[in-house]
Amino acid sequence: MTRDEFDTYCKSLKSTTHVIQWGDASVWKIGGKVFAIHSGFKGKNEHALSFKCSELNFEILCDQPDIIPAPYLARGKWVQLLSKEAMSNKDAEDYIKASYDIISKKLTKKLQSELGLI
Numbered sequence: 001m002t003r004d005e006f007d008t009y010c011k012s013l014k015s016t017t018h019v020i021q022w023g024d025a026s027v028w029k030i031g032g033k034v035f036a037i038h039s040g041f042k043g044k045n046e047h048a049l050s051f052k053c054s055e056l057n058f059e060i061l062c063d064q065p066d067i068i069p070a071p072y073l074a075r076g077k078w079v080q081l082l083s084k085e086a087m088s089n090k091d092a093e094d095y096i097k098a099s100y101d102i103i104s105k106k107l108t109k110k111l112q113s114e115l116g117l118i
Contacts, residue, residue: 034103039080048080048082054098068082
């Protein structure tokens with residue numbers, strides 16, 4: 001998934017916000033909490049994509065080629081895709097949505113309501 005495809009998809013999710021952080025990383029948040037990061041850019045690992053996943057998916061995904069525990073975030077069950085071949089765009093979208101859902105559910109009920117999530 002290219003950075004443009006990533007940004008377009010994350011923007012389509014309800015009540016998300018976007019910042020450029022940590023150098024030139026495209027960081028997407030819900031309720032101020034990060035749910036997906038694209039740290040790749042043209043010419044250098046342009047498909048580097050990170051997201052949070054369930055404990056089971058973390059174990060399964062980390063056994064796949066070109067998918068590693070995300071640097072600095074692995075303790076929280078985040079993975080990083082290192083190439084376009086690591087996962088189809090459709091699967092990446094499904095995992096990003098799952099990450100969005102995991103993070104959304106950790107927000108307070110009040111904030112979830114303010115963001116129109118419940």
